[in-house]
Amino acid sequence: MDNIDVYALTSAPYAGPLTFARRPFDRSLAEADIAVVGVPFDMGTTNRPGARFGPRAIREQSVYVGQYPWGHWPWEGNVFEDHRVVDWGDIADTVFWVGYPERVVEGVRGAVTPIVERGISVLALGGDHMVAYPLLAAAAAVHGPLSLVHFDAHSDTWDMGDDLNHGTMFRLAAWEGWVDPSRSIQIGMRTPNPDGCGFRVVDADELLDRPLAETVEEICDRVGDHPVYLSFDIDFLDPAFVPGTGTPVIGGPSPRQARQLLRGMAGMRVVGADLVEVAPHLDPTATTAITAATIALDLTYLLGLARS
Numbered sequence: 001m002d003n004i005d006v007y008a009l010t011s012a013p014y015a016g017p018l019t020f021a022r023r024p025f026d027r028s029l030a031e032a033d034i035a036v037v038g039v040p041f042d043m044g045t046t047n048r049p050g051a052r053f054g055p056r057a058i059r060e061q062s063v064y065v066g067q068y069p070w071g072h073w074p075w076e077g078n079v080f081e082d083h084r085v086v087d088w089g090d091i092a093d094t095v096f097w098v099g100y101p102e103r104v105v106e107g108v109r110g111a112v113t114p115i116v117e118r119g120i121s122v123l124a125l126g127g128d129h130m131v132a133y134p135l136l137a138a139a140a141a142v143h144g145p146l147s148l149v150h151f152d153a154h155s156d157t158w159d160m161g162d163d164l165n166h167g168t169m170f171r172l173a174a175w176e177g178w179v180d181p182s183r184s185i186q187i188g189m190r191t192p193n194p195d196g197c198g199f200r201v202v203d204a205d206e207l208l209d210r211p212l213a214e215t216v217e218e219i220c221d222r223v224g225d226h227p228v229y230l231s232f233d234i235d236f237l238d239p240a241f242v243p244g245t246g247t248p249v250i251g252g253p254s255p256r257q258a259r260q261l262l263r264g265m266a267g268m269r270v271v272g273a274d275l276v277e278v279a280p281h282l283d284p285t286a287t288t289a290i291t292a293a294t295i296a297l298d299l300t301y302l303l304g305l306a307r308s
């Protein structure tokens, strides 16, 4: 239990200092395997803003969801025992980005690259989905062209020329060579997608009209032993479950189905991940943030298993 903070055993979920699942706050990263990094930026959104409040809301609910020292149901083992998971805090320059979204790319890339270069796996908490663009840049600089496994209601491959926003970044990331579309897969789409850029797209109907195991198998086949960047937009889920998001689309899967897909990815070479588009002020019940915190913990297990 060396990496288990006894504070987690003794404190109420609504009390105490706020870090992701009560992991140590560690800016130095002297001893870290996995770093949780907040990216509170939402000026790439095309509809309702508010995802800048996502990292703090996810942390708040992670203290509740992650309060059990014995692990995270129903995963086997305990990622916090097997790996040093720390909370790096937020990329703090975002106040200087207000009105200057172009600063986000170099800002996020500059903050995350040194972390990735030290061999630490990054779990980024958005923020709107545009932050995946510099996160992919940093990951690809170390690991080479990545397999993207992307859960979302939207493909985020709109063709808007060079314009970067939360609906275009995966087209641009493919164009940059940071992701290899031929080894990547996008799951859950339910908006028009005229040009898939070479990605395999499993839309919501295909996903939900067949056993989940078939989609898991397809992810495995598509990715193989290639390094994976996993990007999870909370709007992958039906907005009946997660109304707190900027661009909700009806007719999506349930959190349980999403978690089964993620558990099916256990053992894949997941080298980096993000969870984005949580806009907590749009959901006063906090169910969106509770769901996001649960999935963020699932992602720490995937990152940990990939390192084992």
Ligand SMILES: [Mn+2]
Binding pocket: 152, 153, 154, 233, 235, 236, 247, 277
């Ligand atoms: Mn989306």
